[in-house]
Every structure is written in C-alpha cells, then in structure tokens.
Amino acid sequence: MASHAIEIKSLYKIFGPRGADYIDQVKAGLSKTDLNAQYGHVLGLQDINISMPAGGVMVVMGLSGSGKSTLIRHINRLIEPTSGEVLYDGVDVCRMNERDLRDFRRHKTAMVFQKFALLPHRTVVENTVYGLEIQGVPAAESEKRARYWIERVGLSGFEHHYPNQLSGGMQQRVGLARALTNDAEILLMDEAYSALDPLIRVDMQTVLLDLQKELKKTVVFITHDLDEALRLGDKIAILRDGRVVQQGTGQEIVLNPADDYITAFVKEVNRGRVINVETIMKPLSGNPEGMPIESGTVLEAAARAMTAAGQSNAHVVDAAGRPAGALALDTIIAAMVTPTSHDEAQRAA
Amino acid sequence: MALCDYLPALLCKFPALSDTTIRAGRKTIDDGFRGFVRSYSSIIDAAVQPLQVFLNYLERLFVTSPWPIILIVMLVIVYLGSRSLRVTIGTALAMYFIGLFGLWNDAMVTLAMTTVCTIFAILLGIPIGILMARFDRVQAVVNPVLDVMQTMPSFVYLIPVVMIFGIGKVPGMIAVVIYAVPPMIRLTNLGIRLVDKEVLEAADAFGSSGWQKLKNVQIPLALPTIMAGINQTIMMSLAMVVVASMVGVGGLGKNVLGAINNQFFTVGFLNGFALVAIAIIFDRTSQAFGKRLQKHSEVIHG
Numbered sequence: 001m002a003s004h005a006i007e008i009k010s011l012y013k014i015f016g017p018r019g020a021d022y023i024d025q026v027k028a029g030l031s032k033t034d035l036n037a038q039y040g041h042v043l044g045l046q047d048i049n050i051s052m053p054a055g056g057v058m059v060v061m062g063l064s065g066s067g068k069s070t071l072i073r074h075i076n077r078l079i080e081p082t083s084g085e086v087l088y089d090g091v092d093v094c095r096m097n098e099r100d101l102r103d104f105r106r107h108k109t110a111m112v113f114q115k116f117a118l119l120p121h122r123t124v125v126e127n128t129v130y131g132l133e134i135q136g137v138p139a140a141e142s143e144k145r146a147r148y149w150i151e152r153v154g155l156s157g158f159e160h161h162y163p164n165q166l167s168g169g170m171q172q173r174v175g176l177a178r179a180l181t182n183d184a185e186i187l188l189m190d191e192a193y194s195a196l197d198p199l200i201r202v203d204m205q206t207v208l209l210d211l212q213k214e215l216k217k218t219v220v221f222i223t224h225d226l227d228e229a230l231r232l233g234d235k236i237a238i239l240r241d242g243r244v245v246q247q248g249t250g251q252e253i254v255l256n257p258a259d260d261y262i263t264a265f266v267k268e269v270n271r272g273r274v275i276n277v278e279t280i281m282k283p284l285s286g287n288p289e290g291m292p293i294e295s296g297t298v299l300e301a302a303a304r305a306m307t308a309a310g311q312s313n314a315h316v317v318d319a320a321g322r323p324a325g326a327l328a329l330d331t332i333i334a335a336m337v338t339p340t341s342h343d344e345a346q347r348a349a
Numbered sequence: 350m351a352l353c354d355y356l357p358a359l360l361c362k363f364p365a366l367s368d369t370t371i372r373a374g375r376k377t378i379d380d381g382f383r384g385f386v387r388s389y390s391s392i393i394d395a396a397v398q399p400l401q402v403f404l405n406y407l408e409r410l411f412v413t414s415p416w417p418i419i420l421i422v423m424l425v426i427v428y429l430g431s432r433s434l435r436v437t438i439g440t441a442l443a444m445y446f447i448g449l450f451g452l453w454n455d456a457m458v459t460l461a462m463t464t465v466c467t468i469f470a471i472l473l474g475i476p477i478g479i480l481m482a483r484f485d486r487v488q489a490v491v492n493p494v495l496d497v498m499q500t501m502p503s504f505v506y507l508i509p510v511v512m513i514f515g516i517g518k519v520p521g522m523i524a525v526v527i528y529a530v531p532p533m534i535r536l537t538n539l540g541i542r543l544v545d546k547e548v549l550e551a552a553d554a555f556g557s558s559g560w561q562k563l564k565n566v567q568i569p570l571a572l573p574t575i576m577a578g579i580n581q582t583i584m585m586s587l588a589m590v591v592v593a594s595m596v597g598v599g600g601l602g603k604n605v606l607g608a609i610n611n612q613f614f615t616v617g618f619l620n621g622f623a624l625v626a627i628a629i630i631f632d633r634t635s636q637a638f639g640k641r642l643q644k645h646s647e648v649i650h651g
Contacts, residue, residue, distance in 0.1 A: 076554055106556030117551035121569045121645050130565075131555045162645040182555065 004089040006052040006075060006186065006218060011084030013070055013242075016041030019082045032241055044070045045242045048084070052235070055216040059233030061223055067242035068222045072190050075220060076109045077101060088186070106135050110179035114191035116171045118163040124150060124174050125159045131182035142181070149177040153207060169200035176207070180215075189221045193228065205231055226265050230254070230274050238262060250274050272300030272336040280335045281316045281325030288315035288323040295324060303332050386512055397519050404518040407465060408599075411457040419457065420444055427630065431637035439633070443626035452623050458600030459590055460627065462518070466525040466586040471579055474530045478537025478578075479563065488538065495531045503528055503592050511596055521598035525589040532581035540574030541567045576639030583631045587624060 014022055014035070022030065022039055032043040045067045052058040062068040073079040074086055077093050086093040088108065096104060110131060118127050125146055132142035150159060153173040163171050172192060179187055189208075193201045205228060212219060223229050229236050230250040237247035246258035254274050257263040278295040290313035293302050306314050312329040353361040386393070411419065423444065428437045447456045481488040507524055514520040544567050552566045568575075594602030601620045608617030 078550060078553060102556045102558065104556075105554060109554070111551065111554040113547060113551055115547050117545075117547040119548060119566065119569070121572075121643075123645075133565075134555050134557050134561055164645060188554075 004185070004218065005054040006058075006220070007085070007087040008048050008050045008052070008071075008074070009085040009087065011048040011071075011074060011086065012046055012082045013044035013067075013074070013079065014041050014082045015044050023083050043242055045074075045081075048242075048244055050237050050244065050247060052218060052220060054218055056234035057212060057219040057221055057232050059221045059223060059229040059236045060239060061226060061229040061236055062239035063224055065241075066239040068224075068239050069190055070242075071239065072188055072220055072222050075186070075188055076105050076111065106131070106182075108184050109186045109188060110182035110184040111188040111190065112172070112175045112179045112192040114194050116163070116168075116175045116195075118171060118174055118178075120163055123160045123162055124155060124166075124177075127163065127174055128177045128181050130178055131184075145183070146177070146181050149180045150174075152180070152211065153177045169196050169204065172196060172204060173207075176204075180211070185217060187217045187219045189219065191222050191224070194224065201228070208232065226269055230269065238265070251276060251279055255279065270300070272303065273298050275299050275335055277302050277316050277327055277332075278325065280331055281327050282331070284315065284323055284326050288317075289326065290314040292317045292321075292323070293327065295319070299332050299336050302327065303329065303336070306332075382509070382512065393513060397514060400522075401517065401519055404462075404465060404522065408458055408461045408518075411461040412454050416448065416453055427634050430634040432641065433633075433637055436630075436633045436637060440630045443630060447623050447626060450619055450623075452601065452604075452620065455600045455604055455620070456623055456627065458598075459587075459602065459624070462521070462525070462590060462593070462598055462600060463583070463586050463627070463631075466522055466529060466589075467579075467583050469522070470526050470530040470533050470582045470586065473526065474533025474578065474582065475537050475575070478534045478575075479541065481534065481538040482541035482567075491534065495534060498527055499531050503589065504595075507592075507596055516597040518598055520596045521593035524596065525586045525593050528589045528592075529582045529586040532585065533578045536574050536578030536581065537571065540571030540578070543574065544570045573639065573643055576635070576642070580632060580635050580639070583635060584628060587628045587631070590624070 012023055012026060014020070014026065016039070019041055022035060022041055026035060026043060026046060032046070035041050035043050048071060050058070050060075060068045060071055070079055074081050075088075075093065077086075077096070081094050084094070088104075093101070093104065119130070122130075125143060128146035128150055129139075129142040132145065133139075147159065150156065153176050155170065155173050155177065158166065158170065163174065166174065172195075175192070179189075193204050196204060208219075209232065221229075221232055223232075233250055235247065236250055236253055238245045238253065240261060246253055246262055248256075251274060253262065254266050254269055254271055257266045275298065276295065277293055277297050277299065280299070290311045291306065291309050293305065293314050293316055295316050295318050297305075302314065306312070306329055314327045314329075315323050316325045316327055318324045420441070424437055424441060427440045428434075431437070444456075447453060477491065481491050503524055506527060507520070510520045510523050514523065548566055548570065549562065552562045557565065590598065590600060590602035591605050592602075594600070594606045601624050604620040605617055605624075607613070608620065
C-alpha cells in the first residue's frame with residue numbers, strides 16, 4: 001500500500017464567529033494580539049506550509065497554545081480551515097463534500113488521542129473493531145483483524161477487559177490498536193503519549209518505531225516533548241503562536257536552531273543521541289585512520305566504541321563500507337557539548 | 350393615615366381591565382372552545398376509541414387473571430430486572446400484604462395504568478430528548494413548554510382535557526403522561542449533551558455518520574442519565590394516579606380520593622402505603638437494572 005505525502009499550503013485558522021472576515025487583514029500582517037484586542041477573534045494558525053513525507057514520521061512540536069492540536073485536526077478536517085489547502089494524493093481535504101470526507105476519514109486516516117477517547121461501555125476487542133464496524137466490514141472479519149493488532153501492541157489476554165480495568169499505558173495501546181486495525185494510510189497521533197508516565201512513554205515510542213519499520217505509514221505525531229520529537233521524527237516542525245518557526249530533520253534543528261526560542265528548547269537535548277557522525281566528520285586527508293564507524297551512528301555510540309577500543313581517531317564508512325570521512329574523539333566531544341547561546345550555536349554550525 | 354390618601358387613585362389601585370371586558374373575553378374563549386369540542390366530538394371520540402379499548406383490555410387482563418399467575422409473572426420480571434433475591438422477596442411480601450388487606454384488584458388497576466403511562470412517557474420522551482440534544486433551536490422551544498408542564502397545577506390542564514375527552518381512562522392517562530414525561534425528556538437531553546466531547550470527536554475521526562454516533566456513542570454513554578429519567582417518570586406517574594382518579598381512573602387512587610372526602614383515616618393510609626410499596630418495587634427493580642447495564646464503569650483500575 002503506497003502512502004502519499006500530505007501537503008499543507010498557506011493554511012490559516014481564525015477562531016470566532018466571523019473568522020473569514022478578517023483573513024485578508026491577517027494575511028496583510030495583522031498580529032495575533034491585535035486581532036484578539038480589536039475584533040475578539042483568536043488566530044489559531046497562520047500561513048502554515050508543511051510537506052509531510054510519505055511513509056515517514058512527521059512530528060509537529062510546540063507548547064500548549066501553539067496550535068499543534070488545531071493543525072492535526074485540519075488533516076482529517078475535524079476543524080474547518082479559514083483558508084488554505086490540505087492536499088493528500090492530489091485532493092484537497094478542505095474541499096471535500098460531506099460524503100467524500102466521511103469516506104476519507106473511514107478509509108484513509110486513523111487517529112490516536114491524548115486522552116485515549118475509548119468507548120467505556122465496550123471491551124478492548126469491541127473498541128478495536130470500531131473503525132471497521134463503521135465501515136461495515138463483517139463482524140467475523142473485523143474481529144480477526146482486531147485480534148491480530150491487539151496481539152501486536154502487546155495486549156493479548158486483555159481482549160475482554162473494559163477500558164476502566166486497564167492502566168493508562170494499556171488504554172493507549174488499545175487506542176493504537178484501534179487506529180492500526182483501520183488499516184489506513186495516514187496515522188494521526190495527537191499528543192498520543194503525553195498523558196503517559198515517562199517509562200511507559202519510551203516503551204510506546206519503541207512500539208511505534210518498530211511497527212513503523214514494517215508499515216511505512218504517513219504518521220503525523222503531535223508532541224510538546226522535544227526528546228520525543230527527536231526520537232520519532234523523520235522530520236520535525238516547531239510551532240509557536242500558530243506559526244511554523246522552524247522545520248527540518250532533528251539534526252538540522254539541534255545544530256542550527258532558527259532563533260532564541262528554539263535554542264532554549266534545544267539546550268536541554270542530549271545532542272550525543274541526535275547528531276550523526278557524518279554530520280561532523282572532516283574530509284579524508286590521506287588514508288583512513290583508526291577504527292571504522294558506520295555512517296548513521298550517533299555521536300554517543302561512536303564515542304563509546306572509540307573509548308572502548310582505546311582509539312582517539314576513527315573514520316566513517318558508508319553503507320557499502322567505503323571510507324567517507326575522518327573523525328576524532330575531541331571533535332565528537334565538542335559537538336556533544338551544548339553551545340551556551342544562539343550566536344555561539346550559529347558559529348559552531 | 351395611609352399613603353394612598355395623598356396619591357392619585359391610579360397609583361393605588363392597579364389599573365385592571367374592567368370586569369365586563371374580562372367577562373366578555375372569557376365567554377368568547379370558553380364558548381369558542383366548547384363549540385370547537387362539540388363540533389369535533391365524534392371525530393375525537395373515534396380517534397381515541399382504540400386507546401380506550403386497549404386500556405380497558407389491559408385493565409381487564411390484570412384484574413381478571415388469577416392472582417398467582419400475576420404474582421409469579423411479576424416476581425419473574427422483578428428478578429430478571431434486578432437479579433437480586435432481596436428485592437424479589439420484598440416484592441412478594443409487599444404484594445402479599447396488599448392482597449391481605451383486600452386491595453389486590455385496585456392495585457392491579459393502578460399497576461395496569463402506571464405501566465401503560467410509563468411506557469408511553471418513555472416512548473414519547475426519549476425521541477424528543479434526542480431532538481433537543483441535537484438541535485439547540487428545538488431545545489429553546491421545548492424547554493419553556495416543559496417548564497409550563499411541570500409547574501402548571503395538574504387540575505388546570507385537566508379542565509380542557511376533560512372537556513375534550515370526557516371522563517375516563519384516556520383523559521387520566523393524558524394527565525399522567527403530561528406530568529410524567531418532562532423528566533424523561535430533560536434527562537435524555539442532558540445525558541446526551543454531557544457525553545464526553547473527546548469520545549465524540551474520536552467517533553467523528555473514524556467517519557461515523559450521525560446515526561452511528563447516536564447508536565454507538567451518545568445513547569450508550571448517556572444511559573445512566575436516561576435510566577435516572579425512566580426512574581423519575583415511573584415515580585411521577587405513580588404519584589399522579591391519585592389526581593387521575595378525579596377524572597375517573599379507578600384503583601388505589603380512587604380509594605384515596607374517597608378517603609379524603611370521608612375522612613377515612615385507615616383506608617387512606619392503607620391505600621397510600623400500597624402505592625408506596627408499588628413505587629418501591631418499580632424503583633428498586635429499575636435502579637438495579639440500570640446499574641447492571643453500567644457494570645463496565647464499576648471496575649476501576651487502581
């Protein structure tokens with residue numbers, strides 16, 4: 001099943017009874033504060049342009065009130081945009097009629113919610129078949145598929161429990177199983193792990209990454225946690241006050257924060273687990289020295305391997321085993337240490 | 350010395366319409382209504398006839414069936430509903446004492462009437478409640494109507510009902526249903542409106558149609574509140590049988606009415622307690638049934 005990219009083009013959302021009336025002024029530069037002060041309307045999203053990679057994990061990160069949950073709800077149009085396009089496979093979701101939209105939601109998307117949003121009066125199996133039941137898939141067939149995914153998310157044996165009898169982590173596994181059973185190309189995860197304990201959260205991230213390796217769905221993941229964003233995201237967009245402040249891969253953002261706001265975020269990140277060796281390697285001068293390290297290895301792992309081997313020099317090899325660059329232990333350590341300010345970060349990059 | 354001595358008369362005596370005007374207006378309305386009823390009485394009677402026949406049939410069925418059969422059927426229903434031996438035994442005892450004091454037949458008449466009225470009120474109330482929850486405009490119209498239904502003294506709306514339908518079971522039933530249906534409507538509306546927005550959003554996100562949302566999410570999640578509405582409706586229709594006896598509904602209420610008129614202290618209380626016993630049987634059974642439907646919400650993960 002080939003998944004497609006999701007293209008979001010100049011998307012605006014103004015909350016309030018007459019949002020559409022102010023769209024031109026907002027496009028001409030009316031600020032969020034002025035819009036609220038003068039007209040009592042709230043600017044939810046402004047000029048969002050994101051291309052979400054097909055078959056990859058797109059993370060949208062931001063603090064509360066940044067508009068990230070509003071943004072994800074535009075992809076399956078739980079919220080109507082004020083202006084702009086959301087394109088999937090060449091079709092603008094925002095222009096679909098009611099019937100097409102319902103079909104799109106039934107067959108193309110599945111969603112996981114922060115507060116799980118399970119049906120309390122239904123057992124785990126009955127919750128998991130929900131999407132298929134809505135589609136009208138025969139009961140025997142949908143139950144078979146539901147049981148498969150319940151097993152995959154590690155809930156075997158709990159099929160006939162009610163959500164109330166499960167812990168938060170287990171309830172979210174049901175939420176994930178419900179979404180996966182739908183067999184949709186797009187998986188929307190709205191702060192899916194934010195309500196979970198840190199350990200269970202890491203656990204659930206692993207579940208998602210393992211499944212994604214084989215499923216290759218287009219995943220849109222909302223979070224307020226940068227570590228989570230860096231761990232999961234093939235691409236990350238950072239939202240602030242309804243505007244995209246920066247987008248790119250995790251490494252690009254960590255190495256090259258666009259402003260002080262993002263620098264402040266990035267400061268606490270364990271850079272050794274985000275930056276890859278090929279990002280900081282120097283061109284080879286002469287023959288490759290020291291031990292070989294595969295490209296794609298993160299700095300922390302490279303440093304560990306070199307320290308264990310007692311070597312201060314190494315060279316990076318590509319997937320085919322050809323030497324690609326030189327690496328020294330002190331460069332690795334310098335790259336792992338957080339620069340203190342935004343200016344310094346830019347100089348370092 | 351009163352203040353009014355110094356004030357113009359207009360400020361002291363409320364400028365009411367003159368008695369002649371009021372009398373003329375009242376006469377026009379009353380005569381008009383009476384004329385309307387008179388000219389359509391045959392159509393109204395024909396329309397009400399099937400209901401009358403049904404109510405008579407049901408009452409006869411309850412009264413003429415041998416008492417052991419009625420008792421056994423009742424106990425089976427109570428047990429299936431409540432799954433509680435205590436409630437079932439309590440029911441048996443209550444019915445035994447009702448029979449012992451010679452009130453069996455009257456109790457059966459009351460039971461038949463209450464059952465029909467409750468079923469009617471539920472069938473009428475739930476769809477109206479759903480519509481109210483769905484459309485704010487319906488709510489805006491229905492709410493004041495319910496306020497009137499609940500606060501208007503029942504004797505007042507008995508006047509036009511009796512004028513239209515005469516004396517008998519049908520007007521009695523209409524009076525009881527008017528009195529008993531508001532909580533059903535209100536609680537259905539409230540229950541649906543209180544359904545968790547997040548669960549509704551999830552239902553939307555999976556592409557549910559309006560009907561699928563109602564059937565899979567709204568009704569099941571509103572069920573505890575709807576059950577409370579059913580319970581209230583039962584209680585209120587039982588409370589109303591005494592008033593209904595004034596327009597010719599028989600049973601325990603009629604005995605109470607007779608006791609009031611003649612100051613029969615013992616008869617009044619005996620019949621009153623019989624009504625209470627029936628109310629408690631209905632209440633415990635429906636509550637236990639409702640609780641059983643909500644079994645899933647009791648086991649909380651610790």
